[in-house]
Amino acid sequence: MNNQLPFYYPPLTRTQLARAYGVDLRTFNKWVKPLYRTIGKPNGRLFTPMQVNQIAQRLGRFDLKKIQQQ
Secondary structure (H helix, E strand, O other), X not given: OOOOOOXXXXXXXXXXXXXXXXXXXXXXXXXXXXXXXXXXXXXXXXXXXXXXXXXXXXXXXXXOHHHHHO
16 A cells, blocks of 8 residues: 655646756746646746646656755
């Protein structure tokens, strides 16, 4: 039996996600723009946890520690 809890990402901004992936904001925007058809645009300034999870599934997982360091 697997006792691990599912991992949930918090709501994040484009800038935070770009930092987490280690790329410039413009580069991240180019990566995520094609995903808007399936995940939708950010809710205001933030991507919802569900959107962040879908981004991570498509672009690869990222390290939240990179966001917290800066």
